[in-house]
Amino acid sequence: MDFINTLEKERNLIYEPDAVEKTEDEDIRIYTEQHEVIPFEFSAPHKIKIKRSDSNIVGVILIILSVIGFVIGIALCGDFFLPLAESQLDYSLTAKIKGGFFANASSSFITMAIWIISAFALGFSSISQPAVFVLPAIKCTGTGIMVFSLINAYGILNGLLAFAAFILPSFVIGTLLMLYICRYAIKTSNRLFILITAKNTDTRPEIIYRDFLAKGCIAIAGCFLGGILDAVISLICSNFFVI
Helix, strand or coil: CHHHHHHHHHHHHHCCHHHCCCCCCCCCCCECCCCCECCCCCCCCCCCCCCCCCHHHHHHHHHHHHHHHHHHHHHCCCCCCHHHHHHHHHHHHHHHHHCCHHHHHHHHHHHHHHHHHHHHHHCCCCCCHHHHHHHHHHHHHHHHHHHHHHHHHHCHHHHHHHHHHHCHHHHHHHHHHHHHHHHHHHHHHHHHHHHHCCCCCCCCHHHHHHHHHHHHHHHHHHHHHHHHHHHHHHHHHCCCCCC
């Protein structure tokens, strides 16, 4: 009987709730022969939902529209706008060559910033999205007309050299910045549309505006740096061109 009572006491001691260490899960306790508690953790499988982003598709569409606008400006609109383009051609090149560093930097910054601000303003509306797609095409169409005018006035070689020296730097920088802000303008427009249609009640308008405003500040800072770079290139190239 003493042996049975001893076993009964040991059994009660082992399974006494106060005699074991509590784990995070109160329903799970593992006992070893040494009566030690080993925590056992269950990790539930996580379902990973991959959502395809359409931002890359939007970027490709914007690039294609820019190329189409550039080709239209050279091939279709060059002859039509030639008198107007040639009247501004000498003035623009003269200002680039003789304007000086600060004048060129200011002019490039203002020109790029106007397009950025236009695209930025359109992003605050949920119904202005088609206009955002049109802006890059319009900008590149004007550059195509300028290329046609330079080639018509100075010949193929001199015209392309003048374009590469005085127009191409600001055109490339401004177009890249514009495509950048256009992508986020379209994204912001989509987010506002979802908010208005109450498909996503967790999104707050101030978060949407704050994110888009940050992208706009980045684009404007890029315009400032792009204007400085364009002015440096124009200053260097002005020593090799005479009108």
